Amino acid sequence: MRVLMFGWEFPPHISGGLGTACYGLTKALNKSGVEIIFVVPKAYGDENPGRIKLVNASDIEVNIADEIYKEHWDKTSFLEIDSTLMPYTSEEEYFEMIEKQEETKYSTIDKKDFKSQKFTFSGGYGKTLIDEVKRYALIAASIANQHEFDIIHSHDWLTYYAGIEAKRVSGKPLVVHMHATEFDRSGENINQNVYNIERTGMHAADKVIAVSNLTRNTVINRYGVDPEKVTTVHNGVEPNEDNLYADTEKNIKEKVVTFLGRITYQKGPEYFIEAAYKVLQRDSNVRFVMAGSGDLLNKMIRRVARLGIADKFHFTGFLRGDDVDKMFGLSDVYVMPSVSEPFGISPLEAMRSNVPVIISKQSGVAEILKHAIKVDFWDIDAMADAIYGLLHYSSLPGMFKTYGKEEVDNIKWDNAGLKVKEIYEETAKSRN
């Protein structure tokens, strides 16, 4: 079984859960014997755009040092397409980015020789995000022409046109993976272009994988996809390597309650602030941290200032890699108040670091977690109460450490990988 996969960058160069999910799933699939041609968009900054780079596993910036998995990476080949596509980019953001690049675009020309030179494309990045998605799809078609594979797998809407094109030229079945829907990202104010691409992708696909039952329902109810076609495969979490930061020395006396994620509508940062305010009314011996960045950041800072809690409420900006682990190491409670969270890997990462978690009921991960406190995202009273309880009733964090860690260690990517492999096999079979 060989898969042509349109995925996203691996950690540590990621801006969210999508990369982490691609990484975990690819690793697990490799382990179960599935070969993968992994195609990722990667912008080369001021290098000449329009090239595909074939990368050896050893060049991929990912921690493959751990021996267990090393052997499996030889089943994967990586294709990097020079593209400015990035997960979580909005149309506006994309436009700004391209504007900035215009000036430097032709300043340098890359002279290095690549094996994959024949895949070079001329021309620049798309003017708009949708243009770039289409351009990416054209490149995908030519890749599909050049490679042998049994099935195509596309992750999230930015790669759906690529998947569709690959399917058209190869005649192989297409699986699309819904990590998030436009309704999760934007609430009811959806971007119609994005919605259309998501819908087209799912209808063109032979099989849709949803990361939770929550997402599966959205896909069925709001995109009119045949329920028969949609299967839920819950994400996993990477097993804890040496947890260097579990015992991070805290130089703050107070307990620390953390929000970590993009500061956007979807993640519900304002509910965290309101809950923090409630807790601080009662207990000043606690600090709140909002880690991440996003379009609501400034608004959140203003809200905190207005509430007069800025001395106890801190913003860290965007954290990556080690800093994320360090942040967990410092935290006593992790809160994920997402308004709509298709899955939500971060609570699992927190639990892996022995941090008790409070998660919104509107998250896919709530479907599989038992040892977490679940509240409605809008119920700031319940959220505040849960935070207070975790900080004041000492046996609670103890329970979470014992059972939460054990629970999360059993949510393995390997299981998700096996399920996806089954889906591949079924889909390929029904085709033949």
Added chain:
Amino acid sequence: MKHICLYFHVHQPYRLRTYRFFDIGNSHEYFDDYANSFIMQQIAEKCYLPANKILLENIKKHGNKFKVNFSISGIALEQFELYAPEVIESFKKLANTGAVEFLAETYYHSLSSLKSKSEFKKQVKMHSEKIEKLFGQKPKVFRNTELIYSDDIGNMVFDMGYKTMITEGAKHVLGWKSPNLMYCSAANPKLKLLLKNFQLSDDIAFRFSEKRWSEWPLTTEKYTKWLNALSPKTEVVNLFMDYETFGEHQWAETGIFDFLNALPGSIIKSSDYSFSTLSEVSNSLQTVSPLHIPYPISWADEERDLTAWLGNELQDEAFNKLYSIEDKVKKCNDEEIIKMWRYLQTSDNFYYMCTKWFSDGEVHKYFNPYNSPYEAFINYMNVLSDFIILVDEKYKINENQSKKAPGLKEEKSASVKAKKTVTKKTTAKKTTTKKATSKKAKTKKASVKK
């Protein structure tokens, strides 16, 4: 002649309201009056009233050939009085037939037998008095909360004057022994033990409507046949179950009331069992051997131990903290405070914090108003935190009073000259403390649900 004992347990807890941490220190309203009255009235309609009616009719029909045993927790009785007084009336009618025996237990359906001997005894006494007052009989047989029993508990119960106690016929203590005989406590051979036949009890209580069960549907003929097929050495079959089995756990639609209605006639007609009260069995049978039970057993879950209420960190913290204030609570000398403390002892509070139902036990989920044990724990601890503040305040006032009192006397006797000023001071102090206490009493009154 063989005995068959029907024993039904009636209990409803006072459910706590959603009590947030910001309520701590601000509100002493702990209970969800609305839910408690609503649930009580609903279950009265669905279960207690129709089931009592069936039993009464059967007693009238079969004369002294049909008998039943009941235990009703004190707080269930209180809630009947508050929310469904017609249930009390129907139990009184049953009591008046003379065919019904009422058992003793802890008034508050508490686990006090595991923690505080004096508290345990007090609650049992309260319950016994309540039963005597309502139903005109002084209980002679004892059932502990959740049928919890150990040698130690047996000793305490015997000390209180009970000669017979019922508990679970737990396999891990019985081994090859049959539950269908009367035993005695190894620690105190004068205490007789009657054991639940969990197989036959659970056939009705848990499996009756289970369509995947190979014996479904269960008929009275089939059930009577099973009774007749038991070993000839059988002397007593004890069918112990929650009374809510009828109409609440097993809905009316399952046919459970028809079963209950037909069972007495079927057993009287087609078997050589006779229905008895537990006291009658205790008086007429000989004990066959002592049972040594060093660790507490109960009638809950597969394990038949305490793990439904105690054992995980949450349950232990809540339970230990609650009993750690026993001394202070009692020294407050305030009936409302003591009553509230006892309400918080109800075992259901700890049952909700059980983490076992994550892996199994639909039964647990069914009875649990909380989504998770963590929520149950946080809510309970918020209430308890407030209650502890209340107790501390009251305790301090009392301390100060008792400290002041002897001091004043000395002053008085020591200096006659300063008499006038001293009296002035005393009155001033007295009025302030009075004010404080009356304020407290008011808030307390508000918090106890009535």
